[in-house]
Amino acid sequence: MERRRHEHDFEEEWREAGISRGYSYTDYNVNGRNIERIVEPETVEQVFKNLEVPSWRKQITIRAMVTSIVLSFVFNFVICKLSLTTGIIPSFNVAAGLLGFAFVKAWVSLIEKFGLLKQPFTRQENTVIQTCVVAASGIAFNNGTSSYLLAMSSIVADQADRDIPTNVKSLSLGWIIGFLLTVSFVGLFLMVPLTEMMIIKYKLTYPTGTATAYLINSFHTPRGAKLAGQQVSALFKSFCFSFAFAFFQWFFRSGSDCGFSSFPTFGLQAYSHRFYFDFSSTYVGVGMICPYMVNVSLLLGSILSWGIMWPLIEKKAGIWYSADLPANSLHGIQGYRVFLAIAMMLGDGLYHVAYIMVKTMVNIIQQHSMKRKEATVINTHFSNQTLESMLENFDERRRKEFFLKDQIPSWVAIPGYICLAGLSIGVIPVIFPQLKPYHVLVAYLMAPILAFCNAYGCGLTDWSLASNYGKMAIMVFSSWVGLENGGVLAGLASCGVIMSIVSTASDLMQDFKTGYLTLASPRSMFFSQVFGTAIGCLFSPLIFWFFYKAYSVGDPTGSYPAPYGPMYRGMALLGVEGVASLPKNCLEFAIWFFVAALLINLITHLFQRYETRYRIYRFIPSPMCIAIPFYLGGYFSIDMCIGSLILLFWGMKNKQMANDFGPAVASGLICGESLWGVPAAMLSLAGLNAPICMKFLSASTNNKIDAILSGL
Numbered sequence: 217m218e219r220r221r222h223e224h225d226f227e228e229e230w231r232e233a234g235i236s237r238g239y240s241y242t243d244y245n246v247n248g249r250n251i252e253r254i255v256e257p258e259t260v261e262q263v264f265k266n267l268e269v270p271s272w273r274k275q276i277t278i279r280a281m282v283t284s285i286v287l288s289f290v291f292n293f294v295i296c297k298l299s300l301t302t303g304i305i306p307s308f309n310v311a312a313g314l315l316g317f318a319f320v321k322a323w324v325s326l327i328e329k330f331g332l333l334k335q336p337f338t339r340q341e342n343t344v345i346q347t348c349v350v351a352a353s354g355i356a357f358n359n360g361t362s363s364y365l366l367a368m369s370s371i372v373a374d375q376a377d378r379d380i381p382t383n384v385k386s387l388s389l390g391w392i393i394g395f396l397l398t399v400s401f402v403g404l405f406l407m408v409p410l411t412e413m414m415i416i417k418y419k420l421t422y423p424t425g426t427a428t429a430y431l432i433n434s435f436h437t438p439r440g441a442k443l444a445g446q447q448v449s450a451l452f453k454s455f456c457f458s459f460a461f462a463f464f465q466w467f468f469r470s471g472s473d474c475g476f477s478s479f480p481t482f483g484l485q486a487y488s489h490r491f492y493f494d495f496s497s498t499y500v501g502v503g504m505i506c507p508y509m510v511n512v513s514l515l516l517g518s519i520l521s522w523g524i525m526w527p528l529i530e531k532k533a534g535i536w537y538s539a540d541l542p543a544n545s546l547h548g549i550q551g552y553r554v555f556l557a558i559a560m561m562l563g564d565g566l567y568h569v570a571y572i573m574v575k576t577m578v579n580i581i582q583q584h585s586m587k588r589k590e591a592t593v594i595n596t597h598f599s600n601q602t603l604e605s606m607l608e609n610f611d612e613r614r615r616k617e618f619f620l621k622d623q624i625p626s627w628v629a630i631p632g633y634i635c636l637a638g639l640s641i642g643v644i645p646v647i648f649p650q651l652k653p654y655h656v657l658v659a660y661l662m663a664p665i666l667a668f669c670n671a672y673g674c675g676l677t678d679w680s681l682a683s684n685y686g687k688m689a690i691m692v693f694s695s696w697v698g699l700e701n702g703g704v705l706a707g708l709a710s711c712g713v714i715m716s717i718v719s720t721a722s723d724l725m726q727d728f729k730t731g732y733l734t735l736a737s738p739r740s741m742f743f744s745q746v747f748g749t750a751i752g753c754l755f756s757p758l759i760f761w762f763f764y765k766a767y768s769v770g771d772p773t774g775s776y777p778a779p780y781g782p783m784y785r786g787m788a789l790l791g792v793e794g795v796a797s798l799p800k801n802c803l804e805f806a807i808w809f810f811v812a813a814l815l816i817n818l819i820t821h822l823f824q825r826y827e828t829r830y831r832i833y834r835f836i837p838s839p840m841c842i843a844i845p846f847y848l849g850g851y852f853s854i855d856m857c858i859g860s861l862i863l864l865f866w867g868m869k870n871k872q873m874a875n876d877f878g879p880a881v882a883s884g885l886i887c888g889e890s891l892w893g894v895p896a897a898m899l900s901l902a903g904l905n906a907p908i909c910m911k912f913l914s915a916s917t918n919n920k921i922d923a924i925l926s927g928l
């Protein structure tokens with residue numbers, strides 16, 4: 217009686233999740249012995265068991281591909297803008313799944329009224345759309361146009377003050393697209409043979425992929441479809457507001473330091489140290505999506521750097537570094553900003569790499585140990601088949617059946633990896649003569665180990681450390697090639713090779729986990745990955761080129777400073793020149809910040825493991841997030857903290873509504889202002905400027921200007 221009452225307590229919760237749940241009785245009988253008689257709620261797959269699962273070819277429809285192309289363009293544009301401004305990009309998996317559902321559902325409903333519907337919209341088709349969009353967005357994030365590729369340009373090289381002909385490469389749309397097409401598909405074939413081991417044998421969770429699957433499953437239940445419609449409505453309203461507000465702001469931005477984006481919210485002194493609210497609905501939306509502690513960490517980093525450290529170091533001009541250096545020189549104050557951020561990022565990244573590798577090895581050893589124990593039990597008591605049927609519930613058996621049915625054979629995947637790797641070994645040295653074929657070969661020999669570690673670690677923790685592996689590649693290959701032989705370009709190019717493979721590996725496994733939980737065929741998933749990757753390789757360079765020609769991309773004082781460009785070039789310079797390139801005392805500070813990042817992570821994990829009552833680890837800041845504002849300033853962290861406050865107060869008023877609609881509203885705010893960049897850039901290319909410059913001056917400066925004007 218107590219057990220039945222306990223289960224009924226959860227009935228409303230299951231119903232709120234969008235799944236109708238009844239109760240069924242299950243008998244486990246092994247060798248004539250009644251093991252257990254339990255009462256369990258109806259599971260996800262029992263809800264969908266009467267619906268036919270379409271073949272993998274029917275999961276790939278023309279409407280799904282068209283929807284994927286449209287959404288891929290939108291998200292590529294948004295991610296490109298975010299990458300070129302602050303580099304902080306939230307997860308768009310929820311928005312991709314939601315908008316994919318909304319677009320196709322609206323189309324299906326329309327043609328159904330005319331009796332023309334031939335194939336219903338299924339969760340498998342929804343998964344194909346989401347996978348394709350996320351694959352294209354992943355290329356936009358990892359394509360290097362805002363980081364390692366941009367770091368090769370003369371714009372960033374001039375800031376570094378170390379440009380020699382062999383270490384600068386002019387950006388060109390042709391070779392960027394060629395490079396991305398060469399390196400972006402290799403990781404797809406590399407990880408395909410390991411999907412069964414990762415998802416079925418080791419049962420890795422892949423939290424983002426799992427959450428996306430549950431979201432898509434809920435969309436295709438009656439309540440989920442209704443809620444999705446309401447979320448789309450909220451997203452559309454916030455999109456319209458954000459787009460209209462960005463359009464309004466444009467009228468007041470006819471020159472530099474003009475408009476609402478230069479509003480000295482906390483006074484002119486704070487504005488000179490980059491503390492102000494710039495009225496960016498994009499980063500308010502990003503703040504609503506990111507966890508609270510991320511935003512607090514960003515604000516803490518802003519205060520530590522621009523509020524305390526940089527003003528103190530600037531007083532040492534002429535002592536620690538030459539006072540005659542340009543403001544953007546890496547041998548002046550800019551060097552402290554860039555290299556201290558690099559030190560903290562490397563400390564954070566290396567800690568997580570070591571942590572993931574150790575956790576991976578421990579987990580693999582435990583998995584094999586458990587398998588041996590299970591084998592002993594099987595041999596002693598039951599047959600293998602009987603024990604598996606006892607341990608696996610209906611959902612697991614059904615998912616495994618469909619997942620294994622359409623597996624891509626290894627005889628396709630392994631030769632595919634070898635052929636694409638061979639193509640890269642031939643093509644990349646043509647694009648980057650500084651990299652020799654044996655350098656690329658070494659990178660591809662390293663890649664499988666790094667890709668496995670990243671994919672496995674991502675399955676355990678949801679962390680993709682692709683950028684950290686890329687940074688290590690910069691240090692290794694730049695020092696190997698040397699400065700005079702073009703080591704800067706070699707290191708940056710090798711970063712692209714490693715990052716493309718390693719990031720694709722974790723993204724692919726996340727999406728395969730989503731497909732596993734929605735019964736999408738591995739073949740349709742792989743096709744959508746390839747299709748999305750191809751879209752990304754074309755869209756992301758084209759959109760970057762649009763910004764590159766319309767704006768001063770890479771200018772630290774401009775609207776698109778691309779902060780990771782100087783940081784990645786700084787890492788390459790550090791690899792080829794060593795610590796001699798650093799300003800005075802910069803090395804000592806860098807060591808302290810590197811150690812601080814290690815200690816903060818160590819303390820966080822110790823609290824996670826041994827302290828459970830107060831969960832203090834939730835309030836420990838992230839070293840990576842602390843480091844990001846070192847170069848940019850505090851303005852965007854203020855925007856994001858305002859987004860957190862909006863979500864916090866919304867949750868205090870109505871927590872369920874905030875949880876349901878917060879991500880949709882945030883996505884609308886991000887997309888609206890970001891897409892205003894299209895007409896704004898077109899106006900800029902056409903030579904049409906805003907009619908008004910709204911600028912703020914101190915009272916004394918204003919009086920001087922009035923005196924000058926009155927004397928004319």
